[in-house]
Amino acid sequence: MEELVESILDYIRADYTDYAIMINGEWGSGKTYFWNNKIRKKIDSTKINGKQYTTIYMSLYGISNLEEISKKIFIETTQLMDKNLRKYMNSHGQASIPEYAKTGLDMANLFGVSQNSNKVDYGDFFTTDDKVLCFDDLERANVDVIDILGYINNFVEHDHIKTIIICNEKELSTKLKSSNLEMKTFIATYLLDKQGNLNVEDKPLVEKIKNQIEDVFDKANEYERIKEKLIGETFEYAPQFDYIINGILMRYEKDPELIRFLRQNTRLITTTFEKSGTRNLRILKHAINDFKKIFEMVNKHYPNTNNRIMQTMLMFTIAISFEIKAGKITKQKFENIQNNEEYRALLVSSRVFADNKQFYIKEFDNNYYYNFKAEYKFFKFIEYYVRTRIFDMKIFKDDMEIIINTVDTENLPAYKKLLTEEYWKISDDKFLSVTDEILDDVKQGKIELIDIVKLYAYFIYFSKKKLIPTDIETLKSIFLVGMNLSSVNSTYCMNVEEELDTISIDNDAQEMEEILNKFNELNEQLKEKQLFEKANEILKNIPMKMEIFYERFENECMNIPIFRYYDAYQMFQRISCASNEDIMIIKDRLLKRSKEHAKELKSEIDNFKQLKKIIEDYTNGKTTTIKNVILKELSKNIDTIISNYESA
Numbered sequence: 001m002e003e004l005v006e007s008i009l010d011y012i013r014a015d016y017t018d019y020a021i022m023i024n025g026e027w028g029s030g031k032t033y034f035w036n037n038k039i040r041k042k043i044d045s046t047k048i049n050g051k052q053y054t055t056i057y058m059s060l061y062g063i064s065n066l067e068e069i070s071k072k073i074f075i076e077t078t079q080l081m082d083k084n085l086r087k088y089m090n091s092h093g094q095a096s097i098p099e100y101a102k103t104g105l106d107m108a109n110l111f112g113v114s115q116n117s118n119k120v121d122y123g124d125f126f127t128t129d130d131k132v133l134c135f136d137d138l139e140r141a142n143v144d145v146i147d148i149l150g151y152i153n154n155f156v157e158h159d160h161i162k163t164i165i166i167c168n169e170k171e172l173s174t175k176l177k178s179s180n181l182e183m184k185t186f187i188a189t190y191l192l193d194k195q196g197n198l199n200v201e202d203k204p205l206v207e208k209i210k211n212q213i214e215d216v217f218d219k220a221n222e223y224e225r226i227k228e229k230l231i232g233e234t235f236e237y238a239p240q241f242d243y244i245i246n247g248i249l250m251r252y253e254k255d256p257e258l259i260r261f262l263r264q265n266t267r268l269i270t271t272t273f274e275k276s277g278t279r280n281l282r283i284l285k286h287a288i289n290d291f292k293k294i295f296e297m298v299n300k301h302y303p304n305t306n307n308r309i310m311q312t313m314l315m316f317t318i319a320i321s322f323e324i325k326a327g328k329i330t331k332q333k334f335e336n337i338q339n340n341e342e343y344r345a346l347l348v349s350s351r352v353f354a355d356n357k358q359f360y361i362k363e364f365d366n367n368y369y370y371n372f373k374a375e376y377k378f379f380k381f382i383e384y385y386v387r388t389r390i391f392d393m394k395i396f397k398d399d400m401e402i403i404i405n406t407v408d409t410e411n412l413p414a415y416k417k418l419l420t421e422e423y424w425k426i427s428d429d430k431f432l433s434v435t436d437e438i439l440d441d442v443k444q445g446k447i448e449l450i451d452i453v454k455l456y457a458y459f460i461y462f463s464k465k466k467l468i469p470t471d472i473e474t475l476k477s478i479f480l481v482g483m484n485l486s487s488v489n490s491t492y493c494m495n496v497e498e499e500l501d502t503i504s505i506d507n508d509a510q511e512m513e514e515i516l517n518k519f520n521e522l523n524e525q526l527k528e529k530q531l532f533e534k535a536n537e538i539l540k541n542i543p544m545k546m547e548i549f550y551e552r553f554e555n556e557c558m559n560i561p562i563f564r565y566y567d568a569y570q571m572f573q574r575i576s577c578a579s580n581e582d583i584m585i586i587k588d589r590l591l592k593r594s595k596e597h598a599k600e601l602k603s604e605i606d607n608f609k610q611l612k613k614i615i616e617d618y619t620n621g622k623t624t625t626i627k628n629v630i631l632k633e634l635s636k637n638i639d640t641i642i643s644n645y646e647s648a
C-alpha cells in the first residue's frame with residue numbers, strides 16, 4: 001500500500017505532466033477512504049519549490065451536466081471562498097464543505113446574499129500548478145463518460161493540473177455497453193433488416209444483434225481511445241483489509257463493552273469478510289453497525305448470554321448482510337426459515353432433495369461455518385433485521401428464549417464456562433472450585449487438544465495474578481501430560497489461528513511457546529490420522545458405490561493428498577474391479593487434480609510410483625482386452641501425474 005502512495009506522490013512531485021492518473025477498484029473497497037486517509041493528507045502537506053499543494057475533491061455521483069462540475073470546483077476553491085466561511089473552516093479543522101452546505105451557498109449566491117467584502121485575488125485564481133483535482137465515482141455520473149473525460153482533459157492537457165480519477169472500471173464498462181440498450185437493440189434490428197441479414201440463419205439472432213450494436217454504438221472503444229490520451233497511469237487499488245477493518249472498529253471506541261468484544265474477535269470479522277468473496281467494505285461497515293444494535297439489545301435483555309453465542313451472532317450478521325446486500329441471493333432464500341431448528345433440518349434434507357433453496361443453505365453453511373463449531377447458527381431476529389431494517393422485539397425474545405433453554409450455560413462443564421464466558425463473571429467463592437475442576441479434566445485428558453491450549457493461556461494469567469496457588473512450571477507439566485492423553489480422542493484443528501484468537505487474555509509468547517510447539521506436533525499427528533481415515537472411508541466406495549466416491553472425491557479430495565494414506569496394492573485391487581467407464585473417469589480426474597493442485601498433492605508421488613509398477617506388472621504379458629488397454633492408459637497418465645508433482 002505504501003508503494004502505491006509513493007507512486008501517486010511521484011506523479012504529484014513531477015515538474016511537468018500532461019496526463020491524469022486513475023485509481024481503479026471495486027465498489028465499496030475503500031478507495032475514497034484511501035484517498036481521504038492516505039493520499040489527500042500527504043498531498044495537502046506537500047511543499048515543492050516553496051508552493052503548498054491544495055487538493056480539490058469532487059464526487060461525480062449523480063452529476064447530470066458539466067456545469068455542475070464547474071460549480072463544485074468553484075465552491076471547493078478556497079482562494080475564492082467567503083472570508084468568514086474560510087475562517088470558520090480553518091478554526092474547525094474542516095478540509096471540505098459538506099454537500100448540504102454547498103446547496104446553501106448556491107442559494108445564498110442566487111439571492112445575492114454574500115458577505116465577501118474582499119476583492120477576488122486573481123493571482124490565486126489563475127494559479128494552477130499548486131492544485132490537485134480528484135474526481136471520484138466516475139461510473140456513477142449521469143453524464144456521458146466520454147463527455148466528462150473530455151471536460152477533464154481541458155484541465156490536464158491545457159492547464160497541466162495534476163488530476164486523479166477514482167473509479168470502478170468494471171462497472172464503467174458494463175455501463176457503456178448497457179446504456180439505452182432497448183433503443184440500441186431496436187436500431188440494430190432495423191439495420192440488420194435493411195441489410196437483408198435479419199433472417200439469414202448464419203449466426204444466432206442474439207449474436208448478430210450484439211455485433212451490430214458494437215459496430216454502431218462502440219462507446220467502449222471510444223472510451224479506450226480517450227483514456228489512452230488522458231490517463232498516463234492506472235493504479236489497481238488492492239486494499240489492506242486488516243488496516244481498514246481496524247479503522248472501521250475505531251468508530252466504536254466510545255462504547256467500551258462493544259469495542260472490547262469486537263477487538264477480541266477481529267480475526268473472526270476478517271475471515272468472515274474474506275469468506276464473503278467480495279471486497280465491499282461498505283457492506284461490512286453496515287453489518288458491524290447492525291451488530292452494535294444487536295449487541296446492545298442482547299446485553300440489555302439477556303446479559304448472561306455466553307461468548308460463543310455472541311461470536312456466532314457477529315459472524316451471522318456479517319454473513320447474512322453480504323449474502324443479501326451483495327446481490328448474491330434473493331431475500332426470499334432466508335425469509336421462509338423461521339428458526340434454528342428449521343435451518344438445521346434444511347441442512348440435512350439438502351443431501352436428499354434436489355431443491356435449490358436447500359442446496360444454497362448447505363453452501364452458505366459450508367462457507368461461513370466451516371470448522372466453526374456452534375450449536376446455534378441461525379438467528380431469525382438478525383435475518384429479519386438485516387432484510388427489513390426492523391428490529392422485531394417479539395422475534396428477538398422468541399429466539400433468545402430458545403437459545404437460553406438449549407444452550408444453558410449453567411449446565412456447561414467448568415472449562416466450557418471459562419472459554420465461553422469472561423472469567424471475571426465467575427464469583428469469588430466459586431473460582432477455586434471451578435479452576436480445580438478444570439485442572440482435573442486437563443490431567444485426565446478429557447478436553448479437546450485446542451481447548452487445552454486456550455485454557456493454558458488463562459491459567460498462566462491466573463498464576464501470575466496469584467488467583468490460583470499453582471506455579472507456572474507445575475501448570476506446564478500438568479498441561480503437557482493432559483495434552484498427550486487428550487490427543488488419543490481429539491480431532492484435528494484446521495483453523496488454529498481463528499480458535500486461538502478467541503482467547504481474551506494476552507500472555508508473553510515465550511510462556512506459550514512450549515505448549516504451542518507440543519500442540520502443533522500433536523495436531524499434525526491428528527491431521528495424519530484424520531486423512532488416513534478419510535482415505536479409507538472414501539476409497540472403500542470403489543467399485544461398488546461409485547456415485548458416493550465421485551461426489552466425495554470432487555468435494556473433499558481435489559487438493560488433499562489422500563493417496564499418500566492408502567495402500568497402493570489395495571488401490572489397484574479396487575480400481576481393477578471397477579467398470580471400464582469408471583476407470584476412464586478416475587484416470588481423467590486424477591490427471592486434472594494433478595495439474596490444478598500439484599504443489600499440495602506432491603507427497604503422493606511414492607504411492608503413485610508403486611501403483612504404476614503394480615499396474616505394469618499386472619498387464620505385462622496379459623491378453624489384450626479393453627480393460628487391460630485402459631489400465632495401460634492409466635499407467636501412462638500416472639507418468640504425467642508424477643511429472644506434474646515433481647515440477648511443482
